[in-house]
Amino acid sequence: MNVQLSTIILYVKDVQLLKIFYVENFNLKVIEEDPVWALLDAGGAYIGLHKIGDQYLEEIEADHIFDNNTKIVFDIDMDIEAAKNDLVSKKVKMRDIKTFQDYPFWLCDGTDPEGNVFQLRRKK
Structure with missing residues (x-):
């Protein structure tokens, strides 16, 4: 299949x-x-x-606010810090930007108004 x-x-x-x-x-x-x-x-x-x-x-x-185990990942085409700051200025709850060793992306999680988690992902 x-x-x-x-x-x-x-x-x-x-x-x-x-x-x-x-x-x-x-x-x-x-x-x-x-x-x-x-x-x-x-x-x-x-x-x-x-x-x-x-x-x-x-x-x-x-x-x-719902607590669930789903995360929606959005690939973005702009600087991740600028994207995060734009969302924060709109009162969107955002976490710190992070990455992992030998991982080719920058990541930043946030939550929508009902607590659903989303992630911004930007290639390094």
């Missing part, structure tokens, strides 16, 4: 909030949208934002 990644779907509390976040900060294009769904073109794959079912939302406090 040969496979190709087409879409990653994140279940979210506020589709509109996260759609705006990813469009404004990463220049992703909206392909589809309705009140419970948005599909964003992220280059080689799509990111789907699907509203969490109401039966689950009733149990979640309004200011709850």
Whole structure:
């Protein structure tokens, strides 16, 4: 079997909030949208934002930040420090820039408004 990644779907509390976040900060294009769904073109794959079912939302406090084990990695074509500083100026929570020995990339993690982790990756 040969496979190709087409879409990653994140279940979210506020589709509109996260759609705006990813469009404004990463220049992703909206392909589809309705009140419970948005599909964003992220280059080689799509990111789907699907509203969490109401039966689950009733149990979640309004200011709850999700803790999950998914990270979306965005390759960038600009200086990683400048990219990080731009996001920080927009009040996006960002971590320190890092790399590893014999690893050809600079990395910087951040979180979206619902706590989903993303990473900026820039070739050295």
